Amino acid sequence: MPTRRRAILILLLLVLLALASLWTALAAGSIRFTAAEVLAALSGSDPPGADVILQLRLPRALAGFACGGLLALAGTLMQVLLRNPLADPYILGISSGAGTGALFAMLLGLPALAIDGLAFAGALGAMLLVFGLAHGDGSWTQTRLLLTGVIVAAGGGALVTLMLAIAPEDRLRGMLFWLMGDLAQTVSPWPPLATLAATLILTMPFARQLNLLARGLLQAQALGVEVDRLRHTVYLLAALATAAAVTSAGAIGFVGLVVPHLLRLASGNDHRLLLPAAALAGGSLLLLADTLARTLLAPQQLPVGVLTALIGVPVFLFLLSRQPK
């Protein structure tokens, strides 16, 4: 386990990274601003073009940071709960539930708010379906939960494909962008930001118990952890966090799978450090990826999910190859 000093150092570095990526997101774009102009806009004075920074870049940056943080946090929780390195926030069918809801709303041509509403309803529906069906006691529960999640995800995936196949041509592009993740359509950054703060505050007290759980179910039980209560609570929180992220930005892949692994490789397996670190690192990764997505081929836009993978894969492989066997 890292010493307190090292943990603080790592968190400090991640805070700096988050601030740097926030600054990049605010300063980069089709309209050029000097650093002084960005600062002036943020400090409330009104230079020409301040509305571009305050109304366009800032909400998008905050939403991107929040969604990345939520996904990485949920991924960390899922990996320790399922004790499966392949687990990610979407493994229990939440993204395909949200996708089914969102695409259904788009198919009917409903406005943006209804798309978000149905996406959230779909995510909750998939979550309740999985937890309801997999409910049971005994050692089978874990495998059953995982299997139920994978099957529900497959069912949702089929519905999504069906809707893509019958959708009118003019709506198809919007649907595909939603599925690949698109921060341009985010209505407001506050719901995901509030959810990120709430999830972090609510899960931090469980960090020590999660450390014990990571060593094995029986050990955790023997050491006095109420495993069932812990798992139910944390599953629920992780699922809600994922639902909030997917609702506001679509199914952005990769952040929730790789950021937790990256941090475990870099900083060890202490969840008291991992949980806040995941929120910061996931947010920064998504924010940087989104900034690249909207500037790389400007004025054209790329789907942000492509960039999260393109940045994350080499970093992850590099860290993995450095790791002693």
Next chain:
Amino acid sequence: MRFLIGCLVCIAAAALLPHARGEIVVRDDVGATVRLRAPATRIVALAPHIVETLYAAGAGGHLVGAVDYSDHPPAARRLARVGGYSRVDLEAVVALRPDLVIAWESGNDMGQVDKLRALGLAVYVSQPNALPEIADQIERLGELAGTQATARAAAAAFRQRLAALRTTHAGKPVVRVFYQIWKAPLTTVGGPQIISDAIRLCGGDNVFGHLRRMSPTVSVEAVLAANPEAIVATGMGDARPDWLHDWDRWTGMTAVRRGNLFHINPDLMQRHTPRILDGTEKLCAALDVARSRRPQP
């Protein structure tokens, strides 16, 4: 003897002429040669704009099948359907026993079109990318269907109207235009699109005309950076799309400050048919309004 010479002349003529008597040879928009032994009487059209153009060429009665959304003229609604333009039901096409299939290069799946060719069907590929090409298209479709007289008259009328529009709007001060075809994702038209040609004709300049894609996705910020003088949107049908109001908050943009937010029915503007001149007239009128709102010096 005279009979023999006559025969010889006939044979020589047949050998010299590029095609035998009655055979129709036409080059399509992708440069392929389409040969028909006789004028087509059973045509399947794989795009709504092709259906409209066939009716304009006087060959509407030769149509036996069309794709979804082929709704103009009203008679076209009764045609047998062979699926949507991006997912054509090949068996439905073959079942109609067409003697000519007319495909759309940028809309149809060209792999499917190749399969139709492999089944021995004559295929003409259409892709008009500039306004004058619509007149050529009418003539060529008329030739394929044997309705040249109607087609030539329609093409001439189109050319005349186009030339008149061009003369009216030539030399007017340039208006920088952002043309929005969809909101989520924010989609516009690139340089090769026929709409860019219509914008040019009206004395406009497409702010994303330098992009070489047909319908690029752009960011709100790129639109703000381009600072267009007018925004023209096409949503669904005649109604003004709700999302046109989304621009109102960007009061720094010239188009918003002067109230130059316009909309045109996409059926007029986004289909490559004679009706595009109706759309172009509306577009030119909108740009004239934009010019009239310029501050007087």
